[in-house]
Amino acid sequence: MSAAATHTQTVVQLSSVCKTYLMGTQQVKALDNVSIGFERGSFWALMGPSGSGKSTMLNLLGCLDRPTSGTYLLNEQDVNTLSDDELSDLRLKYLGFIFQSFNLIPQLTVRENIELPLYYLGWEPEECTAKAELLAAEVGLKERLNHRPTELSGGQMQRVAIARSLANEPLVLLADEPTGNLDSSTGDQIVRLLQDLNEKGKTIIMVTHEPDVAMKAKQRLYMRDGKIERMEGV
Amino acid sequence: MRQLSRNIRLGIKNLLLHKLRTALTMLGMVFGVGSVIAMLSVGEGASKEALEQIRKLGSNNIIISSMKPVEETSSGSAMSRLSIYGLLYADETRISETFPQVERTVPVKLVRKEGSLGNMKMELRVVGTTWAWFELVQREVVAGRVLLARDQYEYNNAVVLTEHGARRLLATQNTIGQPLKIGRDYYEVVGIVKSEASQSGGLQTPDQEVDAYIPINLARERYGDTSVRRSAGSTEREKVELHQLIVQTKSSDDVEEVATGIEAMLKRFHKKTDYRLSIPLALLRQAEATKRTFNIVLGSIAGISLLVGGIGIMNIMLASVMERTKEIGIRRAIGARRAQIITQFLIETVVLSTLGGIIGLIIGVLIPWTITYFAGMPTVVTLFSLVLSLSISLAIGIVFGLYPAIRAAKLDPIIALRHE
Numbered sequence: 001m002s003a004a005a006t007h008t009q010t011v012v013q014l015s016s017v018c019k020t021y022l023m024g025t026q027q028v029k030a031l032d033n034v035s036i037g038f039e040r041g042s043f044w045a046l047m048g049p050s051g052s053g054k055s056t057m058l059n060l061l062g063c064l065d066r067p068t069s070g071t072y073l074l075n076e077q078d079v080n081t082l083s084d085d086e087l088s089d090l091r092l093k094y095l096g097f098i099f100q101s102f103n104l105i106p107q108l109t110v111r112e113n114i115e116l117p118l119y120y121l122g123w124e125p126e127e128c129t130a131k132a133e134l135l136a137a138e139v140g141l142k143e144r145l146n147h148r149p150t151e152l153s154g155g156q157m158q159r160v161a162i163a164r165s166l167a168n169e170p171l172v173l174l175a176d177e178p179t180g181n182l183d184s185s186t187g188d189q190i191v192r193l194l195q196d197l198n199e200k201g202k203t204i205i206m207v208t209h210e211p212d213v214a215m216k217a218k219q220r221l222y223m224r225d226g227k228i229e230r231m232e233g234v
Numbered sequence: 235m236r237q238l239s240r241n242i243r244l245g246i247k248n249l250l251l252h253k254l255r256t257a258l259t260m261l262g263m264v265f266g267v268g269s270v271i272a273m274l275s276v277g278e279g280a281s282k283e284a285l286e287q288i289r290k291l292g293s294n295n296i297i298i299s300s301m302k303p304v305e306e307t308s309s310g311s312a313m314s315r316l317s318i319y320g321l322l323y324a325d326e327t328r329i330s331e332t333f334p335q336v337e338r339t340v341p342v343k344l345v346r347k348e349g350s351l352g353n354m355k356m357e358l359r360v361v362g363t364t365w366a367w368f369e370l371v372q373r374e375v376v377a378g379r380v381l382l383a384r385d386q387y388e389y390n391n392a393v394v395l396t397e398h399g400a401r402r403l404l405a406t407q408n409t410i411g412q413p414l415k416i417g418r419d420y421y422e423v424v425g426i427v428k429s430e431a432s433q434s435g436g437l438q439t440p441d442q443e444v445d446a447y448i449p450i451n452l453a454r455e456r457y458g459d460t461s462v463r464r465s466a467g468s469t470e471r472e473k474v475e476l477h478q479l480i481v482q483t484k485s486s487d488d489v490e491e492v493a494t495g496i497e498a499m500l501k502r503f504h505k506k507t508d509y510r511l512s513i514p515l516a517l518l519r520q521a522e523a524t525k526r527t528f529n530i531v532l533g534s535i536a537g538i539s540l541l542v543g544g545i546g547i548m549n550i551m552l553a554s555v556m557e558r559t560k561e562i563g564i565r566r567a568i569g570a571r572r573a574q575i576i577t578q579f580l581i582e583t584v585v586l587s588t589l590g591g592i593i594g595l596i597i598g599v600l601i602p603w604t605i606t607y608f609a610g611m612p613t614v615v616t617l618f619s620l621v622l623s624l625s626i627s628l629a630i631g632i633v634f635g636l637y638p639a640i641r642a643a644k645l646d647p648i649i650a651l652r653h654e
Contacts, residue, residue: 064567064648085571092569103564103651107251117568119240168569 017070030056032226045214048223096165100180104149135163155186175206245582262543263590270536271598279613281525291514319508320474335488342478362453378425393421396429399444544630551638563650572643583635591627
């Protein structure tokens with residue numbers, strides 16, 4: 001009974017995960033025996049100098065990569081055993097991505113960008129439209145639905161990206177330095193938006209360089225040389 | 235289905251993003267498909283005309299024509315010499331009696347005579363033949379009737395004119411029953427047939443524009459076998475019994491065997507080669523073989539241009555994949571499967587090549603039309619060539635789009651996302 005309760009609490013579980021890269025002839029340990037569980041409803045900030053392994057960790061968590069050893073359970077599924085298509089399906093169903101450089105598709109309108117995950121989920125066009133309008137309203141961009149991303153400001157683009165990441169109602173929202181390309185006041189707004197989402201129950205894992213942004217998260221994880229250095233707020 | 239139509243719309247949208255590039259890429263397909271259709275239609279038109287001409291001569295027929303031997307021209311006195319050559323009446327009898335596969339033979343005797351009707355006078359080519367000639371050489375009857383078997387037996391003074399001659403001799407072309415004087419004898423115009431310009435190359439049918447057809451026995455009795463031709467101060471007399479003999483076999487399978495037999499027989503009875511055999515069936519086969527070769531050559535040239543078009547498409551799509559690496563990374567991160575990325579890019583190339591193919595098809599139909607209109611050359615656009623070139627353009631889109639699409643799908647999403 002208690003085991004089942006832990007499972008529902010822990011959405012993401014890494015157990016002694018290693019990730020090594022081959023750089024030339026040298027093996028580089030990007031992640032060295034990392035074990036950590038991320039609980040439902042948490043808001044983590046991943047901190048650490050460049051090369052500390054936080055990006056690698058985010059890629060692993062995002063099912064864009066597989067661990068060299070160890071197990072990664074996402075919603076009780078072992079990612080290591082899955083095929084490429086199954087990983088795609090996992091990303092589609094359970095994960096939402098927010099990037100530093102927004103990563104909107106320039107030739108699509110705001111609406112189409114937001115609808116993109118729903119399209120791959122096979123939603124009907126009418127449902128997509130309704131959902132996109134709902135999400136745009138949630139991030140405060142209802143009037144911009146038919147604009148192109150290039151016509152928007154940085155803050156607005158990041159809002160569109162957040163709306164897109166929410167479209168599939170993901171289990172976990174992964175943010176890779178979401179304020180990195182924004183000025184501080186716009187960045188603050190974006191962080192506030194993430195805080196709002198977390199308050200509504202969304203699990204968020206965010207990589208950031210900025211300590212004041214990290215301070216707005218509920219939990220903080222400091223990494224160094226592929227290892228967890230310390231944790232705060234647990 | 236919905237996904238497909240959405241994919242196609244997205245593909246068109248992406249193509250419209252780079253209008254000039256898309257247009258230039260499409261040009262390869264446009265010209266490729268256009269040239270396939272145009273070339274095939276010109277080839278088809280040319281051969282169809284030739285085949286039509288040959289087919290008209292009948293695939294069961296062997297046509298033997300009298301031919302003046304070459305050595306004959308230099309002998310004899312310059313003032314008045316008599317050349318005797320050509321097919322004999324006896325040849326016809328021999329052929330029809332020797333070969334059981336022969337259905338019938340039709341003799342043709344040609345005489346140049348002046349014809350007059352009222353005040354109208356003109357040189358006629360009198361064709362002495364039998365009713366069967368009109369069976370073998372299908373000719374549309376404009377008015378009246380053609381020669382009948384009884385004209386021959388009853389020694390009827392009947393003449394059938396070709397339309398062209400009739401129009402010049404008679405007040406109105408439909409006036410049949412008028413008396414036409416040929417030489418010293420009067421004939422009744424019993425029918426008018428359509429004249430047809432004969433263009434069948436080496437084959438000469440006694441069918442020129444101003445022809446007068448009369449029963450052969452009348453021609454033989456009244457005009458004899460000797461004709462006189464005056465040219466440049468010398469008189470040339472020729473004695474030719476039959477100018478042409480059309481042999482119809484019972485089946486087209488017999489044609490070659492009978493032709494060989496006839497050739498051997500004529501060789502035995504004629505001292506000189508004063509005849510020539512032509513077999514429409516053999517010509518037909520030859521023309522068909524030529525047509526095939528023609529089509530293969532033209533097809534290969536057009537195929538090369540299609541290939542070049544396809545490579546152009548592949549080139550552009552590879553550049554497009556490079557350019558859109560980031561987009562591919564985003565789509566993969568969101569959860570697109572590899573197959574969906576392949577589909578997306580493949581649809582784009584197929585739309586590109588098919589659109590090019592359709593434009594090429596329009597141009598390919600317009601070119602032959604223009605050729606026919608301005609140069610008067612016959613062209614035939616076959617449905618086959620349209621279907622062929624459209625399916626080729628579709629196939630080219632798939633074949634040459636597959637590699638760039640697979641390359642796009644194989645990109646590592648992490649690396650693709652980092653791409654700027």
